[in-house]
Amino acid sequence: MSERRYADISAEERMEWFHESYGNVLDGGRTFECILLALGDYLSKLAEAASADAAMAALLNDWLGAEIRDASEWRTYVSDNSSMFFSAVGHGPVMHNLLAYAEYGIVLPVEGAAGDWAEHIQAMIDQVDAFWQATPIKQWGLEELDEIGPLLTWAKGRWALDNNEPIEPAALARLGNVSERSIRNLMSKKDKGLRSENGKVLASDALAWLRVRPDYWDSIWQRQEHDDHEQAAEPVEDAYVFVPVSRDGSIFHPGLRGANGYRVGAKGSERDFDTFEAALTHLHALSHPYWRRQNANGAWVIVSGIRWERLSERELSDFADDPERRLQSVL
Incomplete structure (x- = not known):
């Protein structure tokens, strides 16, 4: 890998890398377990613990066919079956595909989206963002367990650069595989640093800095062809x-x-x-x-x-x- 820049790797190879490594970086699906447990905690504050347990067990039985007979065991069911929530929740597959864009700068084959990638990417960001904004992550103390917020930061940052707009320092750090502190240090330099505007790094400076980094995955979704995705969508x-x-x-x-x-x-x-x-x-x-x-x-x-x-x-x-x-x- 040392002899090849990430920017030289094709969309097809990036898809392979993504599927093989998925779950090693960010997985919004893991946050679903935390949300369900926190929801049960909240309900137990609103009503009696037994009533809250009954409500959560009924939800899981109806939603996932959990077949929980002892309502007090719903937490055990959530912990034992957390891996299935990613697929069961409608936002899960969208988060999966959004990560491919955020990390590798590609779009995965999606029926009906071929040929209109920009609109498709924007729709994914909007859907995940709406779900995340509606979830009381901070109020329920889930910040350290939240993997949806970092995913959005990453995706929004790439989307900003793809549209020649300023990027958040945290997002640029993700794209460049460095700490946010390193980015802010570069922003503080008067000479040969990263110019900023309202706390964000100018797109031109961010892209110039990223392009000399060998481990930067540039955005290539614009060059992915309709036919390529139709072929990739086949088994x-x-x-x-x-x-x-x-x-x-x-x-x-x-x-x-x-x-x-x-x-x-x-x-x-x-x-x-x-x-x-x-x-x-x-x-x-x-x-x-x-x-x-x-x-x-x-x-x-x-x-x-x-x-x-x-x-x-x-x-x-x-x-x-x-x-x-x-x-x-x-x-």
């Missing part, structure tokens, strides 16, 4: 998707096609889909994922998911080739 070996995982570690995968296709949904409201992709999309839309798979006797039984896992197309193929394969982390 490929290194593409990643979120799939439901059952209590025994089995997952929903392409090898579960029956005579009528992929059957998903709760008993009494099941639907058949011709393709794995269509069935998975329907599972994402359900409040709780259910699907059919064959048991050891060859009978098709309903399986209930307890969380979601991000897996590559290659990993899905491994499950399809081995019906008895399980995710060991769940067992």
Whole structure:
């Protein structure tokens, strides 16, 4: 890597890097667990603790199909299943895609957005920002646990430079992989420093400083073609998707096609889909994922998911080739 500047790496390679390293830097999904626990604490101040527990258990049962029978155990459920909240909450996938833009300067394939990347990026920022602004992060004492705010700072900073606007020092520090203090020291220099305007660094100075840094990921989303994204959106070996995982570690995968296709949904409201992709999309839309798979006797039984896992197309193929394969982390 020392022989190549980050700026020389293509969008396709950056996508691979992003998928392989996701969760190592920032993951807004981790903040959802903290928000739910804080919400329960707030309700316990508003009403009696038993009533607050009942309300939180009812919410999780209805929203995620948690099947919490003892309301006092809802906190344990949240802690044990925190990884699934990222997919269950509608803002989660948006935060996932926004991080790819903030960190690598690219846009991930999204149906209906190809060819209008600027509007798409602005919409992602606005959606995540609205959610974050509506969440009482400071009031509930979640500042140190908040990963949504830093994500927004990063994305807004890149967006400012992409539009030739001044950038916040904290955002420039993120893009340049240095401390905010280092940026402010450069801003305080009269000669060969970073010129500022109303506390922000001028775009021209920020970009000039970033471009000489070998570890700076420049924005290349403007050069990503519509056709490239259509191709990337097709199932490929290194593409990643979120799939439901059952209590025994089995997952929903392409090898579960029956005579009528992929059957998903709760008993009494099941639907058949011709393709794995269509069935998975329907599972994402359900409040709780259910699907059919064959048991050891060859009978098709309903399986209930307890969380979601991000897996590559290659990993899905491994499950399809081995019906008895399980995710060991769940067992």
